[in-house]
Amino acid sequence: MNIGPYSLRNNVFVAPMAGVTDRPFRQLCKQLGAGYAVSEMAASDPRLWQSEKTSRRINHDGEMEPKAVQIAGADPVMLADCAKYNVERGAQIIDINMGCPVKKVCNSWCGSALLQDEELVARILDAVVSAVDVPVTLKFRTGWNRANKNALKIAERAEAAGIAMLTLHGRTRADGYSGEAEYETIAAVKAAVKIPVVANGDITTPEKAREVLRITGADAVMVGRAAQGRPWIFREIDHFLRTGEHLPAPLVTEVAHLMDEHLQAHYAFYGDYLGVRTARKHIGWYVRDLPGGETFRSSMNRIEDCGQQLQAVRQFFADQAVHGDRLQYGLADEVALAA
Numbered sequence: 445m446n447i448g449p450y451s452l453r454n455n456v457f458v459a460p461m462a463g464v465t466d467r468p469f470r471q472l473c474k475q476l477g478a479g480y481a482v483s484e485m486a487a488s489d490p491r492l493w494q495s496e497k498t499s500r501r502i503n504h505d506g507e508m509e510p511k512a513v514q515i516a517g518a519d520p521v522m523l524a525d526c527a528k529y530n531v532e533r534g535a536q537i538i539d540i541n542m543g544c545p546v547k548k549v550c551n552s553w554c555g556s557a558l559l560q561d562e563e564l565v566a567r568i569l570d571a572v573v574s575a576v577d578v579p580v581t582l583k584f585r586t587g588w589n590r591a592n593k594n595a596l597k598i599a600e601r602a603e604a605a606g607i608a609m610l611t612l613h614g615r616t617r618a619d620g621y622s623g624e625a626e627y628e629t630i631a632a633v634k635a636a637v638k639i640p641v642v643a644n645g646d647i648t649t650p651e652k653a654r655e656v657l658r659i660t661g662a663d664a665v666m667v668g669r670a671a672q673g674r675p676w677i678f679r680e681i682d683h684f685l686r687t688g689e690h691l692p693a694p695l696v697t698e699v700a701h702l703m704d705e706h707l708q709a710h711y712a713f714y715g716d717y718l719g720v721r722t723a724r725k726h727i728g729w730y731v732r733d734l735p736g737g738e739t740f741r742s743s744m745n746r747i748e749d750c751g752q753q754l755q756a757v758r759q760f761f762a763d764q765a766v767h768g769d770r771l772q773y774g775l776a777d778e779v780a781l782a783a
Contacts (some may be wrong), residue, residue: 445479445480445640445663445664446640447480447510447537447579447581447608447609447640448537448578448579448608449579450509450510450536450537450579452479452480452510452664453479454477454479454682454685455479455663455664455665455685456477456478456479456653456664456665456667456678456681456682456685457478457479457480457481457482457611457642457664457665457666457667458470458473458474458478458480458481458482458666458667458668458671458678459482459644459666459667459668459671460481460482460483460484460485460514460539460541460583461484461668461669461672462484462485462544463484463722463725464484464672464725465481465482465483465484466484466500466501466710466713467483467500467503467504467505467507467713468706468709468710468713469675469706469710469726470483470507471506471507471508471709472675472702472705472706472709473671473675473678474507474508475508476675476676476678476679476702477676477678477679477680477681477682477683478667478671478675478678479664479678479682480510480512480664481512482512482513482514482537482539482583483501483502483504483512483513483514484501484514485501485514485515485516485541485544486498486501486502486513486514486515486516486526486530487515487516487517487526488515488516488517488519488522488523488525488526489517489522490522490525490526490529500713500714501513502530502533502535503713504534504535509536510536510537511534511535511536511537512535512536512537512538512539512581513530513535513537513538513539514538514539514540514541514583515527515530515538515539515540515541515572516540516541516544518557518558518564518568520564520567520568520570520571520572521571523540523568523571523572524571524572524574524575524576525575527572527575527576527580528575528576531576531577531578535578536578536579537578537579537580537581537608538572538576538578538579538580538581539580539581539582539583539611540568540569540572540580540581540582540583541583542558542559542565542582542583542584542585542598543583543584543585543611543613543644557588557617559584559585559587559588559594559598559617560588560592562594562597562598562601565598565601566601566605569582569601569602569605569606569607570605573605573606573607579608579609580606580607580608581607581608581609581610581611582598582602582607582609582610582611583610583611583612583613583644584598584610584611584612584613585612585613585615585616585617586612586613586614586615586616586626586629586630587616587617588616588617588618589616589617589618589619590616590618590619592616593616593629595612595629595632595633596629596632596633596636599612599633599636599637599641600636600637602637602639603637603638603639607639608639608640609639609640609641609642610633610637610639610640610641610642611641611642611644611666612629612630612633612641612642612643612644613625613644613645614626614627614629614630614643614644614645614646615645621669624646625644625645625646627643627645627656627659627660628659630643630656630660630662631659631660631661631662634660634661634662634663635661640663640664641660641661641662641663642662642663642664642665642666643656643657643660643662643664643665643666644665644666644668647665647666647667647668647670647681648667648669648670649670649681650680650681650683650684650685650690651684653665653667653681653684653685654684654685657685665681667681672726672729673726673728673729673730673731673732674729674730675702676694676702679691692770693770693771693772693773694770694771695769695770695771696761696764696765696768696769696770696771697765697769699730699761699771700758700761700762703727703730703757703761704754704757704758706726707723707726707727707750707753707754707757708754710722710723710726711723711750711754716749716750719750720747720748720749720750720753721748723750723753724744724745727741727744727753727757728741728744728745731760733773733774734764734771734772734773735764735767735772736760736763740756740760743756744756744757
């Protein structure tokens with residue numbers, strides 16, 4: 445699997461997710477088997493480039509290559525300038541966001557809202573590709589709504605513009621994240637273009653990844669929400685695709701170490717005040733479906749000191765050892781019923 449000159453180690457990617465795929469989380473996903481990761485979307489408006497939030501989103505210090513930045517906006521000139529700005533600061537791949545369905549993004553005619561205006565899409569693609577000498581990729585959806593699916597037209601126009609790779613989420617903008625993703629449109633796009641196509645949407649297990657690759661003929665899969673709290677899903681999928689066998693659940697001691705590593709990197713990245721608060725969602729994802737996880741999540745959300753939060757997490761995973769050497773997902777319900 446290649447993106448321009450960059451050879452990727454596998455075809456299992458982590459999806460860019462606002463508020464989730466910051467540098468510490470991307471690094472962890474890559475460490476645990478993700479073949480590729482893209483930053484959270486950075487705004488194209490130059491007035492925001494020096495803001496603390498945008499500066500963090502485009503921070504790739506020490507990150508495993510290739511370093512990819514996703515940009516969002518609706519003005520071709522601004523997006524082209526934003527692409528150049530990020531390349532000058534180390535971005536090796538630029539990804540254009542035309543997939544985000546969130547209202548505050550779409551209300552600004554960004555993200556998947558752009559799919560309503562195919563001419564504007566074409567101008568954006570041409571402008572960004574012409575502005576930089578690194579690969580430019582596109583993440584988009586099947587259309588604006590189910591009555592207006594235009595992914596095939598967008599894909600063909602993207603290929604003509606010089607886009608290096610397409611990532612297609614199998615839902616329309618109107619679908620948001622509800623219902624089930626469909627893969628027929630992804631298969632049609634893959635059949636119509638010669639550039640790599642990545643399938644995205646509802647890929648939650650190794651079996652589902654294999655099935656989606658079979659149905660679509662896609663070159664890779666991109667995993668989003670299923671990686672929240674379970675970043676080892678990438679090695680699980682990669683191993684299954686290569687061997688047809690499942691890896692065992694991770695050892696409690698390994699996850700305790702990974703969490704320790706993740707949280708300390710998270711605190712260093714955000715600082716103490718934001719770090720302890722923004723870590724809560726990650727901790728909540730890690731402990732869900734584990735024995736005592738819901739009770740722990742509630743109590744942990746009241747902790748406002750990084751050191752105390754870290755110690756509480758260490759104790760939680762030390763306590764998990766009573767249930768076995770490996771994480772016992774699904775045991776939470778059994779424990780609750782027994783009580």
